[in-house]
Amino acid sequence: MKLEELPEEFIKAASVIDEIQQHDFEAYFVGGSVRDTLLGKTSHDVDIATSAYPEEIKQIFKRTVDVGIEHGTVLVLHGEESYEITTFRTESTYQDYRRPDSVTFVRSLEEDLKRRDFTINALAMEKNGQIIDLFNGLTDLADGMIRAVGNAKERFHEDALRMMRAVRFASQLDFAIEQETLNAIYTYHSLLSKISVERIAVEFSKLLLGKDRLKGLSPFIETGCYQSCPGLEGKGRELFCFSELPNRQIEEERQAWTLLVKELVIQPEEICPFLKEWKLSNQMIHDVTELSYGLTQRLQGEWLATDLFRLGLDLVLSVEELLFYYNQEVKLKETANKYEQLPIKSRKELAVTGNDLLTVINQKPGKWLGQLIDELEKKVVTGELVNEQEALLVYAKNQLNKEGK
Numbered sequence: 001m002k003l004e005e006l007p008e009e010f011i012k013a014a015s016v017i018d019e020i021q022q023h024d025f026e027a028y029f030v031g032g033s034v035r036d037t038l039l040g041k042t043s044h045d046v047d048i049a050t051s052a053y054p055e056e057i058k059q060i061f062k063r064t065v066d067v068g069i070e071h072g073t074v075l076v077l078h079g080e081e082s083y084e085i086t087t088f089r090t091e092s093t094y095q096d097y098r099r100p101d102s103v104t105f106v107r108s109l110e111e112d113l114k115r116r117d118f119t120i121n122a123l124a125m126e127k128n129g130q131i132i133d134l135f136n137g138l139t140d141l142a143d144g145m146i147r148a149v150g151n152a153k154e155r156f157h158e159d160a161l162r163m164m165r166a167v168r169f170a171s172q173l174d175f176a177i178e179q180e181t182l183n184a185i186y187t188y189h190s191l192l193s194k195i196s197v198e199r200i201a202v203e204f205s206k207l208l209l210g211k212d213r214l215k216g217l218s219p220f221i222e223t224g225c226y227q228s229c230p231g232l233e234g235k236g237r238e239l240f241c242f243s244e245l246p247n248r249q250i251e252e253e254r255q256a257w258t259l260l261v262k263e264l265v266i267q268p269e270e271i272c273p274f275l276k277e278w279k280l281s282n283q284m285i286h287d288v289t290e291l292s293y294g295l296t297q298r299l300q301g302e303w304l305a306t307d308l309f310r311l312g313l314d315l316v317l318s319v320e321e322l323l324f325y326y327n328q329e330v331k332l333k334e335t336a337n338k339y340e341q342l343p344i345k346s347r348k349e350l351a352v353t354g355n356d357l358l359t360v361i362n363q364k365p366g367k368w369l370g371q372l373i374d375e376l377e378k379k380v381v382t383g384e385l386v387n388e389q390e391a392l393l394v395y396a397k398n399q400l401n402k403e404g405k
Helices: 008-021 031-036 054-060 109-113 137-143 154-156 161-173 179-194 197-208 212-222 238-242 251-264 268-277 282-300 305-326 332-340 354-360 367-381 389-403
Strands: 026-030 046-051 064-068 074-078 082-086 089-091 101-104 124-125 131-133
Touching: 008 026, 008 046, 008 054, 008 074, 008 082, 026 031, 026 109, 031 124, 031 137, 054 064, 054 074, 054 305, 089 109, 124 137, 131 137, 154 161, 154 179, 161 179, 161 197, 161 212, 161 354, 179 212, 197 212, 197 251, 212 238, 238 251, 251 268, 251 282, 251 305, 268 282, 282 305, 282 354, 305 332, 305 367, 354 389, 367 389
Parallel strands: 046 082
Antiparallel strands: 026 046, 026 124, 064 074, 074 082, 089 101, 124 131
């Protein structure tokens, strides 16, 4: 098979392959960029594999960076672009189920391709668009099939993360997992406990955001992969409930985790510890915690002014979009209008400050001050007080007099 029209990124990179070939070495486009191009998807990065050893690549090109030279990868700076060029290699045994104990550079493309995870990722392409398919990857691509290269059990025993990649690709590409490959995942799923949480989280997040989430979730659950993931052990039933939500693609990662948290029936005080187990960022943990609160409130009824104020427009609209998954009407425009009608949208807009209150109230700062500002803010947001300094100061003094302060 030959691609007659190559995307611009391959055309730009062809001169790099030219340069390598002029020094009597082989060089090909490999990996996900080839797969995605064949699927009609846009691929922004291209990877190149070559028979030239790293030191030979560094002699060919003037500007290089050793980004992973111990594994055969050199970053070549070519014009305004940069390309990762990796030497053909074979790998030894894998003691930690993730990284090979040693890497051996070879001159054979076939030896290099046969160590890759799935047939659809073991395709190579010449600079003129000619596809090299040594493991029937084109057939699997056409059939929508995820199949391990060679012996599936060996591939997963070498690198346990490949099991998460299998279910992730199933979701992202809307592919099925071939039966022998699926059986091998079932056999070795417990090896995921040897993999860092951060790496698992990356694959799981991509699974949740895939165009056919169910294609990835079903094997993830059925093979038992979830048992080795943070906070999911024993949660098979809840995960099935999650998988039964409408299978429309989720737009945002924070929305995906919010839906998961809800279907796992994780209590508000447990959300932060659960997400920390997944090593998610503080910003993601904050957003999911707030979205979870908002979704709970919104499913109980219409938006309250206090909740609109607390969450802010961005999170409010993100919550609103999630109503689709619970067969509720999504009211983006109406919600945005409600938010815009709030008297204030942040504490900075409140007509009094802590210093203003201390100036007119002869008391030392203390817990009372924060509580009073919270009360004033709420009264303004709900329309019980106008946001004018004099009115707020009068109310504040009256409240403190009532409390005997």
